[in-house]
Amino acid sequence: MSPTNPPKSVPLADILPDEPMLLMGAGPVPLPPAVARANSVVINHLGKTMDKVIANVKDMARYAFQTKADKIIGISGPSSAGMEMAIANLVWPGRRVLVLEIGTFSKRFGEMAEAVGGEVEYLSANECQPITLDQVKKEMQGKQFDVVTTVQGETSCGVLNTELEEITKYAKSRGALVIVDGVCTLTTMPLQMDDWDIDVVITGGQKGLSTIPGVSMVAFSDDAWAAIEHRTKKKYHWVLDAERAQRFWGHQEYHYTAPVPGILALHEALRLICEETLAKRFQRHRQSSQALQAGIESMGLKLFIPKKHRLNSVVAIELSKGVDCTKVREHMADNFGVEIAGAFGLDIIRIGQMGEQCRGDNLLKTLHALGASAKHAGANVDVSSGMAALEKKLEEANL
Ligand SMILES: *Cc1c(COP(=O)(O)O)cnc(C)c1O
Numbered sequence: 001m002s003p004t005n006p007p008k009s010v011p012l013a014d015i016l017p018d019e020p021m022l023l024m025g026a027g028p029v030p031l032p033p034a035v036a037r038a039n040s041v042v043i044n045h046l047g048k049t050m051d052k053v054i055a056n057v058k059d060m061a062r063y064a065f066q067t068k069a070d071k072i073i074g075i076s077g078p079s080s081a082g083m084e085m086a087i088a089n090l091v092w093p094g095r096r097v098l099v100l101e102i103g104t105f106s107k108r109f110g111e112m113a114e115a116v117g118g119e120v121e122y123l124s125a126n127e128c129q130p131i132t133l134d135q136v137k138k139e140m141q142g143k144q145f146d147v148v149t150t151v152q153g154e155t156s157c158g159v160l161n162t163e164l165e166e167i168t169k170y171a172k173s174r175g176a177l178v179i180v181d182g183v184c185t186l187t188t189m190p191l192q193m194d195d196w197d198i199d200v201v202i203t204g205g206q207k208g209l210s211t212i213p214g215v216s217m218v219a220f221s222d223d224a225w226a227a228i229e230h231r232t233k234k235k236y237h238w239v240l241d242a243e244r245a246q247r248f249w250g251h252q253e254y255h256y257t258a259p260v261p262g263i264l265a266l267h268e269a270l271r272l273i274c275e276e277t278l279a280k281r282f283q284r285h286r287q288s289s290q291a292l293q294a295g296i297e298s299m300g301l302k303l304f305i306p307k308k309h310r311l312n313s314v315v316a317i318e319l320s321k322g323v324d325c326t327k328v329r330e331h332m333a334d335n336f337g338v339e340i341a342g343a344f345g346l347d348i349i350r351i352g353q354m355g356e357q358c359r360g361d362n363l364l365k366t367l368h369a370l371g372a373s374a375k376h377a378g379a380n381v382d383v384s385s386g387m388a389a390l391e392k393k394l395e396e397a398n399l
Pocket of ligand 1: 078080105182207214
C-alpha cells in the first residue's frame with residue numbers, strides 16, 4: 001500500500017554533527033574553502049560562461065595529467081564511471097584485455113571488461129605486492145592484447161605500483177592501449193601520461209584532486225581516440241559513450257545536463273593545484289605522509305606495507321592482535337571527530353594523505369586521535385613519543 005501520510009521529516013542539521021568530522025579516510029577528503037564555495041553555485045550548463053569554465057578545466061587538467069591530449073572528458077559519476085567510460089569505449093566482444101590485478105580497484109577493470117564482452121585475462125600480484133615488469137613480460141610473451149589495465153596506487157591495501165612507468169611503456173611497445181587508474185594518486189605523486197606512453201588516465205574528484213565525489217575525469221590519447229572512432233561494434237552505453245560526451249567537452253553542445261556545481265568545484269580544485277604547482281604539491285604529499293608514518297611507527301604501531309612499495313596517498317596500519325579495528329575507528333570518530341577508513345576484507349585501518357588531508361593541523365589531530373583510541377582499545381602505544389616524532393618531521397618540512 002502506498003503511504004498516505006508524509007513521513008516525519010527531520011532537518012539535516014539534526015542528523016549532521018555540530019562540528020563537521022575531519023575526513024581522514026581513503027576519500028572523500030576535506031574541501032578547500034574555494035572548492036566548497038564553488039560547489040554551491042549553479043549556472044546554465046550551456047552558454048558562454050560555461051564554455052569558459054570548461055576550456056579552463058581542460059587546460060588545467062592537461063597540466064594535472066601531464067598530457068597534451070585533446071580529449072579530456074569530465075563525467076557526472078564516480079571514479080568507477082570514469083573507469084567504465086574507458087573500458088566501455090575501448091573494449092568490445094573479441095577484444096583481448098590484460099588486467100593487472102593488485103586489489104579491489106585494479107580488479108574492477110576486469111569485471112567491467114567482462115561485462116562488455118571482452119576476453120579478459122588477469123595477472124594477479126602476490127598478496128599486497130606490486131606487479132613487476134618481469135611478470136608482465138612473461139605474461140605477454142607470445143600473446144597479443146588490445147588493452148592492458150593497471151592502477152598506480154591500489155587504495156584498498158595501500159600498495160604503490162612501483163614499476164608503473166616501465167610496465168606502461170612496455171605494454172604500449174607491444175601494441176596494447178594502456179589504461180591507468182590514477183584516482184588516488186593523480187597530483188599527489190608523479191604520473192606522466194604522455195612521457196610514460198599511457199593512453200587513458202582516470203581520476204575522481206574526492207581523492208587526490210580534493211574536490212567533491214561524483215565528478216570524474218578521463219583523458220584519452222590520440223591512439224585511444226582513434227580506436228574509439230574506428231570501432232564498428234555497437235556501444236552498450238549512452239551516458240558513458242565517449243564520442244557523445246565529447247560533444248559537450250569538445251564542442252559545447254548538449255549531451256546531458258552537466259553536474260554544474262561539481263564542475264565549478266573541479267575548476268577551483270584544479271586552479272589550486274596549478275597555483276601550488278605539481279612539484280610543490282608532490283613534495284607536500286610526500287613529506288606529510290612520511291611525517292605521519294614516522295609518528296605511527298614511533299607510537300609503536302605497525303605499518304602494513306613495507307617501505308619499498310608503500311603507497312604514500314593511503315597509509316595502511318596493522319593493529320596488534322586482539323585490538324579491534326572497528327572499535328578504534330569508532331572511538332576516533334565519537335571522541336575526537338576524526339574519521340579514518342577500514343578495509344575491504346583485510347584487518348587493517350587506513351589513513352588518507354590526499355589533498356587537504358596533508359596539512360600539519362590535520363595530521364596532529366589525526367595521530368593523537370589514533371594513538372589515544374588505540375590505547376583505549378588495549379594497544380600498547382606510546383602516544384607522546386609518536387606525537388613528538390610527527391612534530392619534529394612537520395617542523396623539518398615546514399608543514
Ligand atoms: C576510490 C578509488 C576508486 C573508485 O572510486 P569511486 O569514486 O568510489 O568510484 C577507483 N580506483 C582507485 C584507485 C580508488 O582509490
